[in-house]
Amino acid sequence: MFPGASATREEASYVILGAPLDATTTFQPGTRFGPDRIRRFAETYDDYERRTDGFFSGRGVHDAGDVPPWDDVPAFLDHLAAELRSVVLDGAVPLMLGGEHTVTYAGVEAVDPDVLVICDAHLDLRDEYDGNPWNHACVTRRSLSIADRVVVIGARTGSPEEWERADAADVEVVAPEDARGWIDGLSPDAFAGESVYCSVDIDGLDPGFAPGTGTMEPFGLHPREVRDVVRAVAPHADGFDVVEVNDRDDGQAAAVAGKLLREFVHGHAAGR
Numbered sequence: 001m002f003p004g005a006s007a008t009r010e011e012a013s014y015v016i017l018g019a020p021l022d023a024t025t026t027f028q029p030g031t032r033f034g035p036d037r038i039r040r041f042a043e044t045y046d047d048y049e050r051r052t053d054g055f056f057s058g059r060g061v062h063d064a065g066d067v068p069p070w071d072d073v074p075a076f077l078d079h080l081a082a083e084l085r086s087v088v089l090d091g092a093v094p095l096m097l098g099g100e101h102t103v104t105y106a107g108v109e110a111v112d113p114d115v116l117v118i119c120d121a122h123l124d125l126r127d128e129y130d131g132n133p134w135n136h137a138c139v140t141r142r143s144l145s146i147a148d149r150v151v152v153i154g155a156r157t158g159s160p161e162e163w164e165r166a167d168a169a170d171v172e173v174v175a176p177e178d179a180r181g182w183i184d185g186l187s188p189d190a191f192a193g194e195s196v197y198c199s200v201d202i203d204g205l206d207p208g209f210a211p212g213t214g215t216m217e218p219f220g221l222h223p224r225e226v227r228d229v230v231r232a233v234a235p236h237a238d239g240f241d242v243v244e245v246n247d248r249d250d251g252q253a254a255a256v257a258g259k260l261l262r263e264f265v266h267g268h269a270a271g272r
Helices: 031-041 073-089 101-111 136-143 160-166 176-184 223-236 252-271
Strands: 014-019 061-066 093-098 115-119 149-153 171-174 196-201 237-243
Touching (some): 014 031, 014 073, 031 093, 031 237, 031 252, 073 093, 073 101, 093 101, 093 252, 115 223, 160 171, 171 176, 176 223, 196 223, 223 237, 237 252
Parallel strands (some): 014 061, 014 093
């Protein structure tokens, strides 16, 4: 159980679901261990959060455990989306722990947002990768079949095809060096009248801060920048995930991921 997620499902305002999919991970597999690893490295955090003057254990968070994956990725995503949609229909906010980034598609399908805000080193706008349209490198492209637009913060690499797709009006790319300006310039009504889904691919951070991920890309975001993105977006968001954490470090990536989930909950609760 995620520490402090002590509410029952019936009374929950937020429901955590683990999605340990590790089917298309590139370079360093291990995202199947991500959900449990995030829970483990969140055990050291104090329950109280001074900025919002609230206790995490008092925010109405329930941990529903993991949704076990299988090797038919589209079928698993359909099943996962149904599990997440049940959370939405119950009037709660789904919080997903990955798992490879492909699982974000299920979160987007369940929430059906107008805007997808992602922290990610990669554009993930490929139409297919190694012949597979459901590879984790395609998740933003697939999600744009549901969301009206996407903001990718921290992107610093991609194929020529992806950069061409990113030039379209429904994609905004914020480079790592521009992230602070984007955060500081975000107006209170930036998402007025729009629903938002927020996704953090842990490789959006510089690998010096979060080496436990499959596709490390240097010159990335700092943890405080990702925290502030989450804080800024949380009051407007109807769903959240943090993905691509694996077991190839000493817990740095998982520790950041667990803290970001807590930041989302506190920011969402205080903002609403």
